[in-house]
Amino acid sequence: MINRLQIIASYPFPLRVIIFLLILAAIWLPLAAPIYLLVKDSNLATILTMGLLFTEFLLLLPRWGKQVYRQTQLLKSYGLVNTRQNGFELLTGLAIGISIAFTLFFVQGLLGFVAWQNSHNLPRIIAEGLLSALGVGFAEELVFRGWLFDELQRDYSYPMSVRANSLVFALSHFIKPVEAMLRTWPQFPGLLLLGLILVLAKRSCQNRLGLSIGLHAGLVWGYYIINVGELVRYSGSVPDWVTGINGNPLAGAIGLLFLSVLAVGMRQMSEQSKGRSD
Secondary structure (H helix, E strand, O other): OHHHHHHHHHOOHHHHHHHHHHHHHHHHHHHHHHHHHHOOOHHHHHHHHHHHHHHHHHHHHHHHHHHHOOOOOHHHHHOOOOOHHHHHHHHHHHHHHHHHHHHHHHHHHHOOOEEEOOOOOHHHHHHHHHHHHHHHHHHHHHHHHHHHHHHHHOOOOHHHHHHHHHHHHHHHOOOOOHHHHHHHHHHHHHHHHHHHHHHHHHHOOOOOOHHHHHHHHHHHHHHHHHHHOOOEEEOOOOOHHHHOHHHOHHHOHHHHHHHHHHHHHHHHHHHHHHHHHO
């Protein structure tokens, strides 16, 4: 069985990914279907099934590495390592991400685009936001900058892998009904740029995932606190495309400007890291 599965390693990237996803779906669907049928709360059902899907993804990866690629430490090769340095980089990314999110809105406040206001239950929102953001950051970085990026690099050059990874990352956020896709399409350039930033963050740390996870989580955390906590109110003094369509900074000119500055910084860090390793 192991020899037969190792043949998959010689297949082209699209076919390998399809096979992996089909295996994952075959394991997930029999368990997810009863949850959707028995749990009446659609939000709870989604949380349970997505949690189950990611858990099975984590369990499948080591077997995929061992039986397809003959690698026993596939997660470590993705950059998921239990070291003090990786933990420090995670905290650094978290601090950078939340600082950027709040600075973006602070600048908008100075320009008169938004007005700050008080919020109720802010400590609870901060704690909930942190847990949610770490979950999102860990899951998405392991999937996109870990598994998917590794599969891309097995077939393609580094520059092509970076572009493809960023594109798939952005497109994956539009797996939703057509009406919702049309409403949220302005955030596509921001997602594309964010995907590039997160790859550069990983590269700047000798391919460890800590900084990418922390940066991703920090951005999500900051936006969660401001959005759910209703800390700002838009003044309407400028068009939505400036501040962000539907209140999403990724879909606005100011958000793209901040991401562009962050991308330049991450690119410089990445080049410095490459120079040290050469």
